[in-house]
Amino acid sequence: MQELNFEWFLFLSLLGITLLFWLIANRWINKRLISFLKKRDLLVIGREKNIIKLAKQILLILCCILLVFFETLLSDAFSINTIKNFELIPSSWFGSGEDGSTSNFKLTIGSLFYLIFIVIISRILITIIRIVLQRIAKTKSWIDEGGRYTIVQLSKYFIYTIAFVIAIQGLGINITFLIAGSAALFVGIGFGLQSILGDVFSGVILLFDGSIKVGDVVEMPSEEICKVEHIFIRTSQLKTLDGKIIIVPNSNLTKENVINWSISEKVTRFHVSVGVAYGSDTQKVKDILYQCALKHPHVEKRRNIAVILEDFGDYSLKFKVFFWARKTWEILNIKSDIRFAIDQAFRQNNIKIPYPQRDLHIVSGMKKRKYQQRYLAWFDILNV
Structure with a gap:
């Protein structure tokens, strides 16, 4: 009993030393790593995280x-294997078969560290893929932010699937029997979670399709108008x-009619509407609208800028200026700048932007009595 207590004390001491080393190194990484790399002229800009x-x-x-090194070093002198094989979840909990055999599944301290090791390796592989793609994207034009994200997500799901299979087998579970025994359960879950599974398959389609x-x-x-920030599995x-x-x-996103402004040539046509007073020089208005759109730095100059007289309104001549822009996410600012420029140009050229108005005729008290007497006389004539 004393020997077993000493083994536990030794194991926990090794675990504590390892944890202390991790805390010190983790603190140094958070505070000093990036500055350490920059001092040695290593390229880390944009990849710090x-x-x-x-x-x-x-x-x-x-x-x-x-931890493994300490365990190997001391295993000859002390029987740490007893601690390593200590069952956190005994196999006897799962009962026994008809032939009296027990389940192969058991969760020991050693297998727990094995699972942690698999998870860490999986995350390292995903991070390496993300860094490599980030580096490729700076030199290659064929991969953009969306393509990089898609490759990382698909790699993540693939690596986690492989890690899950390895972990299951490491715990002594036969993956073939697990799938076969759970087939009926999966069918029931499929009927109960149709909408959720539909979202999952739609997420996979979005990652593969690239639309x-x-x-x-x-x-x-x-x-x-929205910008796609993340595409998760559901x-x-x-x-x-x-x-x-x-x-x-x-x-x-897959079933409804969603307009993707960024697809094709990544330029989209927009318009700004404005009304001018009747009697204005329409040719001058057309030239002003054209120049205001042309001078904006974010308007695509290689595409045609069109100005049309859309309609004769109730109180104004309705014009529209059409233009193409690349920075579709900033379109509200682009339209606002063009409207400011139009307003300033109209003021300089004495072109009025009309607004609805109504004329009111106020009748004085004396005139009002005359009108009333006149109306009453007409009513008397009609009644006769």
């Missing part, structure tokens, strides 16, 4: 290796022009 994440994950691997990618500007059926995060984050099920 991923580098810190990778460094912390490598640190966890080093801690696991350190909507991270960074795209889309117009929802509600005519709200939902997507969209950012509105007001800075609000909308959580949208992926099935909404």
Whole structure:
């Protein structure tokens, strides 16, 4: 009993030393790593978050290796295997078969560290893929933000699936029997979670299809303009022009009519409407509208800028100026700048922008009595 207590004390001491090493190194990574790399002229701009994440994950691997080293070093002198094989969840909890055999599943302290090691390795692989793609994107034009995000997400799901299979087998569970035995359960879950599974499959379709990618500007059926921030396995995060984050099920993006402004050549046509007073020089108005749109730095100069006289309104001549712009996410600011320029140009050229007005004729008291007497006389004649 005393020997077993000493083994536990030794194991917990090794665990404490490893944890202390992790805390000190983690603190150094948070405060000094980026400045340390910059002093040595290593390119880290734009990749600070991923580098810190990778460094912390490598640190966890080093801690696991350190723990294994201590265990190997002291295993000859002390029987630490007893601690390592200590069952946190005994196999006897799952009963026995008809032949009296017990389940192969058991969760020991050693298998728990094995699971942690698999998770850390999986996350390191994903972080390495993200950093490599980030580096490729700076030199290659064929991969954009949306493509990079898609590759990372698909790699993440693939690596986690492989890690799950390895972890299940490491716990002594036969994956073939697990799938076969759970077939009926999966069918029941499928019927009960049809909408959720539909969102999941829609998320996979979005990642593979590429019709909507991270960074795209889309117009929802509600005519709200949003930017795609993230595409997860079931939902997507969209950012509105007001800075609000909308959580949208992926099935909404695949089933509904969503307009993707960023697809094709990444330029979109917009317009600004304005009315001028009757009697204004329409040719001068046309030239002013054309120049105001042409001078804006974000308007595409290689595309035609069109000015049309849309209609003869009740109180104004209605004009529209059409232009093409690349920065679709900033379209409200672009339109506002063009309207400011139009207003200033109209003032300089004495062109009026009319507004609805109504003329009121006020009748004085004396005239009012005369009108009343005249109306009464007419009523008397009609009654006769």
